[in-house]
Amino acid sequence: MAFFAIVLVVFSALLHAGWNILGKSNTSSGTAFTLAAGVTASLLLTPYLIWYLNTIGWQSLPDSFWWIVLMSGACQMLYLVGLMLAYQQADIGVIYPIARALPVLMVGFGGSLLGHTLSWMQWSGFVMITLGCLVVPLARFRDCHVRSYVNLGVFWALVAAIGTTGYSILDKQALDIATQVVRVVLSDKHTAIFYLGVQFWAMVLFTLGWCVVSGNVGQIRYAWHIKQRAGLAGIMMASTYGLVLFAMTMTANVSLVVALRQISIVFGLIMGVLFLAERWFFTRGIGVSLILGGLLLALA
Numbered sequence: 001m002a003f004f005a006i007v008l009v010v011f012s013a014l015l016h017a018g019w020n021i022l023g024k025s026n027t028s029s030g031t032a033f034t035l036a037a038g039v040t041a042s043l044l045l046t047p048y049l050i051w052y053l054n055t056i057g058w059q060s061l062p063d064s065f066w067w068i069v070l071m072s073g074a075c076q077m078l079y080l081v082g083l084m085l086a087y088q089q090a091d092i093g094v095i096y097p098i099a100r101a102l103p104v105l106m107v108g109f110g111g112s113l114l115g116h117t118l119s120w121m122q123w124s125g126f127v128m129i130t131l132g133c134l135v136v137p138l139a140r141f142r143d144c145h146v147r148s149y150v151n152l153g154v155f156w157a158l159v160a161a162i163g164t165t166g167y168s169i170l171d172k173q174a175l176d177i178a179t180q181v182v183r184v185v186l187s188d189k190h191t192a193i194f195y196l197g198v199q200f201w202a203m204v205l206f207t208l209g210w211c212v213v214s215g216n217v218g219q220i221r222y223a224w225h226i227k228q229r230a231g232l233a234g235i236m237m238a239s240t241y242g243l244v245l246f247a248m249t250m251t252a253n254v255s256l257v258v259a260l261r262q263i264s265i266v267f268g269l270i271m272g273v274l275f276l277a278e279r280w281f282f283t284r285g286i287g288v289s290l291i292l293g294g295l296l297l298a299l300a
Helices: 003-024 030-056 063-087 092-113 120-135 152-182 188-213 218-225 227-248 254-260 263-276 282-299
Strands: none
Touching: 003 227, 003 254, 003 263, 030 063, 030 188, 030 218, 030 227, 063 092, 063 152, 063 188, 092 120, 092 152, 092 254, 092 263, 092 282, 120 254, 120 282, 152 188, 152 227, 152 254, 188 218, 188 227, 218 227, 227 254, 254 282, 263 282
């Protein structure tokens, strides 16, 4: 990875941990929180989307791009709703590492299927990160048994991890299509911001559709009620993932970007202790050490 791409991803990880603190402190409705955050980011980016499409031509991007955007929006909704529901069941120190670290292996396998090669050191690093995420939720090492991970919070964290895997792979494919089409007109940075906006709109549409289909129209009204806190989280979400998308345009293998993003686990654990009065256990220190060691191996 290019050094500038590493800087972008690390800074985005700090922002990502920050909005997760906001999400944890407002867990009364995962769907409403997702909707309010997504609408805020979408509306702020809409003027830019119009300018971008006017500049490149409204018919310039192929249908395949828009289909990938829709699928990515569905995965993004799955991730956010799963994450908010998981936070209703357990500490951020338990949920955040699982939801963020498991996609490392998942995206690694997905990238391999798409033809990206990884060295044995990178695979070893990915395994260490995954082991670290399994250790972090434990209060004591003797609690390491299947029961520790068979609960509703971990289930929703796994759902969130599946969503992360899906949108990470899809976003890289969509960005490759878009940058190849418009690179002669606008830079990759412009395309990354444009993609961020259309992805958020796709997520909002799927979330609204879910509210209607599931009969939870009241969630739309509640989203308005929590618009300030969730809206701030939405701005942070847009900022952090915009940096990640720009880093993707500079990196051939998306699994490396996903791996580096897991430094946010360390930030999230520290913020959970400082701002949410969550406890720090010796096991969490071991888990963090495994995660950091795995990142060093993966990026070596």
